[in-house]
Amino acid sequence: MKRVSILLFLLFAACTQKPCIQSGDLLFVGLPFDYKADTNSMSSAIAEATGAEEGLNYIHTAILEVEGDSVWIIDATIKRGVARYPLDTFLVDFTLSDGSYPVFEIMRFKDGARDIVSKSKEFLGLPYDVYFLPDNGAMYCTELVRDSYLDENGQPLLPAAPMNFKAPSGEFPPYWTWLFDSIGAPIPQGVPGTNPQDMRNSPLLELINIPFPCQE
Numbered sequence: 001m002k003r004v005s006i007l008l009f010l011l012f013a014a015c016t017q018k019p020c021i022q023s024g025d026l027l028f029v030g031l032p033f034d035y036k037a038d039t040n041s042m043s044s045a046i047a048e049a050t051g052a053e054e055g056l057n058y059i060h061t062a063i064l065e066v067e068g069d070s071v072w073i074i075d076a077t078i079k080r081g082v083a084r085y086p087l088d089t090f091l092v093d094f095t096l097s098d099g100s101y102p103v104f105e106i107m108r109f110k111d112g113a114r115d116i117v118s119k120s121k122e123f124l125g126l127p128y129d130v131y132f133l134p135d136n137g138a139m140y141c142t143e144l145v146r147d148s149y150l151d152e153n154g155q156p157l158l159p160a161a162p163m164n165f166k167a168p169s170g171e172f173p174p175y176w177t178w179l180f181d182s183i184g185a186p187i188p189q190g191v192p193g194t195n196p197q198d199m200r201n202s203p204l205l206e207l208i209n210i211p212f213p214c215q216e
Helices: 002-014 042-050 087-093 116-123 141-148 174-182 196-200
Strands: 026-032 056-067 070-077 081-086 103-109 205-208
Touching: 026 196, 056 116, 056 141, 056 196, 070 087, 070 116, 070 141, 081 087, 081 116, 116 141, 141 196
Parallel strands: none
Antiparallel strands: 026 056, 026 103, 056 070, 070 081, 103 205
């Protein structure tokens, strides 16, 4: 954990200058489009179905909360469901098999967070949504973000769009076939939803250029 502690120290050192991370910022996890991830992982299946042809494939989105000198993660994962936990735990969870990190990007809502942190905490304890369906008492990562970022009438500001689970070849990656066969449900191809790639490109967000995590 020594390396993680050093990274956290350097992160806050970087935040002594503007711009700094703020509560309500979003943390996107990206992999190079040609990164050879485990073909049997959800991350690989997400990248294959929603990724770009160049640049980065975004595989996960989390909400950041700054509390004093601590940074917390609020997100939805298979491992934890909808949970709030320290940044250093997140970094351990997302360390790649070779010991390196994926690419982390900080995005900020241009009009402010609209209480996204407090709203997201209402969903803590829900299970991860392996069915990828709306309004079923469970959530996946970008569904949590969308349902936490609302207008004054309580409506989501981030749009939903028909979901795609197919690879560019037109076939479903093996992971999706295995997952939905195992839970006895059809692949929700075309069902309205969200994904990290589309959310990262939303015009409602802007990139905050700070190193995250900082390098030693």
